Amino acid sequence: MSPQPDLPDPAHHDVDSMLSRKFGREVANYFSGSTLNRVSFLRTDYSFISAALTHKSASFLLLNDLAPLAKDPSQLAYAKHEDIKSLIGDNPFAKSEDELIKEYNSSVTLPLVLFLGIDERKKEGFEHGIYKGKPFFAVDVTPRGTVEKEASAVIEAMKAKGLQFVEGRMHMSLNAPEAAIYAHARALTDWNARNPFCAGCGQPTMSVNAGTKRVCPPTDYAALPNAQGGATSVPSTPNTRAACVTRKGITNLSFPRTDPTVIMAVVSHDGKRVLLGRQKRWPPHWYSTLAGFCEPAESVEEAVRREVWEESGVLLGRVVIHSTQPWPYPANLMIGAVGQALPDGEKIHLEYDPELEDAKWVDMDEIREALRVGTSGLGEAPGEGYKEGGLRLPPQTAIANQLLQAVSGGFFNGSTSL
Amino acid sequence: MSPQPDLPDPAHHDVDSMLSRKFGREVANYFSGSTLNRVSFLRTDYSFISAALTHKSASFLLLNDLAPLAKDPSQLAYAKHEDIKSLIGDNPFAKSEDELIKEYNSSVTLPLVLFLGIDERKKEGFEHGIYKGKPFFAVDVTPRGTVEKEASAVIEAMKAKGLQFVEGRMHMSLNAPEAAIYAHARALTDWNARNPFCAGCGQPTMSVNAGTKRVCPPTDYAALPNAQGGATSVPSTPNTRAACVTRKGITNLSFPRTDPTVIMAVVSHDGKRVLLGRQKRWPPHWYSTLAGFCEPAESVEEAVRREVWEESGVLLGRVVIHSTQPWPYPANLMIGAVGQALPDGEKIHLEYDPELEDAKWVDMDEIREALRVGTSGLGEAPGEGYKEGGLRLPPQTAIANQLLQAVSGGFFNGSTSL
Structure with a gap:
């Protein structure tokens, strides 16, 4: 009856599964x-x-x-x-x-x-x-x-x-x-x-499908303004509204919007370092994986390569998708990936898209140490054992953290990280 | 200088890459x-x-x-x-x-x-x-x-x-x-x-950022209608427009929309069969993988499990993302995945979401044969060697075809399919 019946949660259950193996x-x-x-x-x-x-x-x-x-x-x-x-x-x-x-x-x-x-x-x-x-x-x-x-x-x-x-x-x-x-x-x-108005015609819309769709109704009982700028009384028959293209067939304007974004752990060609970036407004020593919006008509893999090049100048070869995370601020779907730098593509350039204050390659050992003691929400204190000046990283609730766990925990040698 | 410099195409180049291996x-x-x-x-x-x-x-x-x-x-x-x-x-x-x-x-x-x-x-x-x-x-x-x-x-x-x-x-x-x-x-x-109008306030918008953004301008030089229903002459100073929330800070209403969708090759728990579905309007013998829109605040993996259950009743365990495809009709990002049925979840139910005319489990051998002789665009003739009554499948340009190639070509045994 359900995608999640009384069986154990498929995502965490040790099912005898080829995909899990x-x-x-x-x-x-x-x-x-x-x-x-x-x-x-x-x-x-x-x-x-x-x-x-x-x-x-x-x-x-x-x-x-x-x-x-x-x-x-x-x-x-x-x-x-x-x-x-x-x-x-x-x-x-x-x-x-x-x-x-x-x-x-x-x-x-x-x-x-x-x-x-x-x-x-x-x-x-x-x-x-x-x-x-x-x-x-x-x-x-x-x-x-x-x-x-x-x-x-x-x-x-x-x-x-x-x-x-x-x-x-x-x-x-x-x-x-x-x-x-x-x-x-x-x-x-x-x-x-x-979205109270129709992007197709500019008229107000109404919620249907129990809150999951908005339509542009063909008529309206609202009183029209009278010549004095006040309102006439509510009409006995509704006013016909201007034509709207969304009333013909199905249109995405009627349905909720979700913005796909990419977030990626980039590893050096030899797999020994990870590329991290930081934004100016973050607390000291705080870094994370690079991220950005998918653009119209590009694959996720292309969006990963484009964003990494634009923000850091690093050139990627193969990109593999790891896992995804809904992010309701306001409507993002975070698509987490791992990308590997090309042999000649590891040089960092910050002069293209000036979004990052800094980007750098960090050794896997430093990543592992920061995952152990340096994670927290932005503005919160790091974990026990953190030494001032050490690398700070996002908490486990962030997909960036999960991606870093994956690449620093055996993503490449067939362990259970992916 | 570029995400795709003079290096060979990273996607097809046999780089010495851990991710490729x-x-x-x-x-x-x-x-x-x-x-x-x-x-x-x-x-x-x-x-x-x-x-x-x-x-x-x-x-x-x-x-x-x-x-x-x-x-x-x-x-x-x-x-x-x-x-x-x-x-x-x-x-x-x-x-x-x-x-x-x-x-x-x-x-x-x-x-x-x-x-x-x-x-x-x-x-x-x-x-x-x-x-x-x-x-x-x-x-x-x-x-x-x-x-x-x-x-x-x-x-x-x-x-x-x-x-x-x-x-x-x-x-x-x-x-x-x-x-x-x-x-x-x-x-x-x-x-x-x-999107000629602002979904936030209903007023007309204009294109900026060389065609990649639309803003809701605060003023307008358009002549206002006069009392006789005609137009006044163009004003020497612009008219101030009604306030709009999109003029404060950054809003996704200003940026292009991309709708993430999921499309998935579902394999039986033993890996020997693939779940296919067909829509009523398709030509005879034509089947494909299941697909559907991602909803707000669900992960891709959840969307895959939900859509498969809604359309076919089949319950999935592990879901792995394979590759993605932009689909500009009008603005989809197809996220291709492979899912494996739970041991007790293989029974087909068509009575939930009545979207499909049929769904069935197909042996890998039949999939491989159809990939060899039965693919074409909708409404086009199948390949040489096709026998009337045999399974028809989408062409290589469709991600559905690529997913079926993957699962029928060694996706589970570490070959190069993923």
């Missing part, structure tokens, strides 16, 4: 590893979504300006249906999507209610057809538009229970399965909030 | 392998872009409604500066980007002129500072707006030279290096054409 265990990076089955194909089935939303086991993760509700920085908190009824109504999915589009009124704020999925491992879940599990939703409670007052009241009620909205990017302290749920909720809530 | 040669998929250095960091340097555009060696790939100018279906044709001067002017990059934004007038159509990069291997190139090469641009000659007449004239002049604009998706016949140039030009031209 050849490539080692899979690295499951932070922000991945959600325990929810998204059942993505059921998002248009509002009878399913309605049953999930109104079931007593349904959990709602609230986001206020993207800050998630939490018990403490390591654990999310969830609201129940009755906590948010005053904001979202009894059931925003009671009517079909087609009916809701026909009723569209751009002057009324509909708070985003996002279906995240079902946790099939929980016993207290609901049942609908062949599906069974505990439903999870996210709700955007940011006070705005015509529901400002109702949203503020929900926020205050949650705070009165001793819960908090955790701001900033301090979500690296969340336990791993909940970090994945938070990333999922944050990415889609942000995408909806960031 | 361990993982085999890199698979360079069709639409990748561009010979151009994008020098992406120079796109804001309009003195560089101006020098490139006005140099006699500059080549311009023209796209009419995304159809590229070509000599024949296997070879692109390029215009020279004088061919398009009447449309784009002497030099659209003569003023700085800041000046051009200040002069923004939404009622005037500025045809897209897109800097693609420089080919450093060509001797006839231009020199600018430390950079040297033959510049390549793309120009959108689709007749529209205030330059409709000029654009149509350019199109007619090109046709009069015996050249053609190749329509449809028949670009798989282009030679590989030019397919990459075309993919690059198409992806960015389409992105610009598809």
Whole structure:
């Protein structure tokens, strides 16, 4: 029934697998590893979504300006249906999507209610057809538009229970399965909030597919401005809006955006050193792997070679992809790779793209030592045993750390690092 | 100087590389392998872009409604500066980007002129500072707006030279290096054409960074409509536009969108069979690997497991990424992977996501035979030796074919397939 049934987590289970024997265990990076089955194909089935939303086991993760509700920085908190009824109504999915589009009124704020999925491992879940599990939703409670007052009241009620909205990017302290749920909720809530207008025609859009799609409705019940600059009364029949190309066929403008990025551990031709770079704003002695955005119409392997050359002047031969990490700030997919310098391509040039303050080759022993004592979040203290002046590196929750572990831990000799 | 200098192509060169020895040669998929250095960091340097555009060696790939100018279906044709001067002017990059934004007038159509990069291997190139090469641009000659007449004239002049604009998706016949140039030009031209308005505020946007970014200008010289529904004359000072969130800091709304997708060869737990699926609209006997879009906040490995379960019910353990392919229809990055079914996860269910007409396990021998005689583009004839009723598969230009070659050709025993 599920991509992650009651079997042990495939990513960490020692299955008798040829891929595991050849490539080692899979690295499951932070922000991945959600325990929810998204059942993505059921998002248009509002009878399913309605049953999930109104079931007593349904959990709602609230986001206020993207800050998630939490018990403490390591654990999310969830609201129940009755906590948010005053904001979202009894059931925003009671009517079909087609009916809701026909009723569209751009002057009324509909708070985003996002279906995240079902946790099939929980016993207290609901049942609908062949599906069974505990439903999870996210709700955007940011006070705005015509529901400002109702949203503020929900926020205050949650705070009165001793819960908090955790701001900033301090979500690296969340336990791993909940970090994945938070990333999922944050990415889609942000995408909806960031795209209130249609890039194809400039008119306001509305959320459908339980929060995972935005469409440009053909009509609008919003009152038009009158000659005095005020508003006319709400019309009995809706106004027809200007034509829009997104209403013909399928277009990516309607769907959430994810920006692929590359991040790469670059090893010298002899495999004994790793190329690291640093940005000016980082704390002293702090370095990391190089990274950058994939561009339109280039492969990941090409993006890795381009970015490494642009930022450091180093020329790469073979590039191998290691693992990937969702990164919801705001919508990145980090694709982690290992690249090897060409024999004559190891000279560092910083004069092309002036993005880095420094780039240098670091011996594997120094990398291993820094992974042992020099890792932490930016602005946090390093580990025990760190000596001032030693190399600082990103924490285990960052894919950069995982890539450095791989190349310094036997990536080339068939061990379990990849 | 370049990610692809005068050294042999790293992707196909038998370098003495540890990554090549361990993982085999890199698979360079069709639409990748561009010979151009994008020098992406120079796109804001309009003195560089101006020098490139006005140099006699500059080549311009023209796209009419995304159809590229070509000599024949296997070879692109390029215009020279004088061919398009009447449309784009002497030099659209003569003023700085800041000046051009200040002069923004939404009622005037500025045809897209897109800097693609420089080919450093060509001797006839231009020199600018430390950079040297033959510049390549793309120009959108689709007749529209205030330059409709000029654009149509350019199109007619090109046709009069015996050249053609190749329509449809028949670009798989282009030679590989030019397919990459075309993919690059198409992806960015389409992105610009598809996004004339700001998704953050609904106002028209303008192209900057030599065609690779769109901004929401703070002012507009366009005449406002007058009380009679006509237009007032062009104002002497520009109108101030409504505030927009994209003008504060950096936002992904300004940058081209690339949609990551997963495509995967799924092998049975014993490695002896491959899971294939077929869509209803495909010709008889035609099957391929499963594929789907990555969702926000999931890793590639998770997307592979989710899509395979949703479309076929099969449960996967370890997933390994094989290679990637840009796919400019309109903006996909295909991430090719190999996944292995869990011992108890091989049963096929088509009742979840009803996307496929059929899915089935196919023996490796049948895959190998179909790769030998049964491949072709959709709607084309299979190869010599094909027997009616035999399995049909996608051509070598598709990453699906490369993945099937990998898993049927020793992916698991350390040969050069990955």
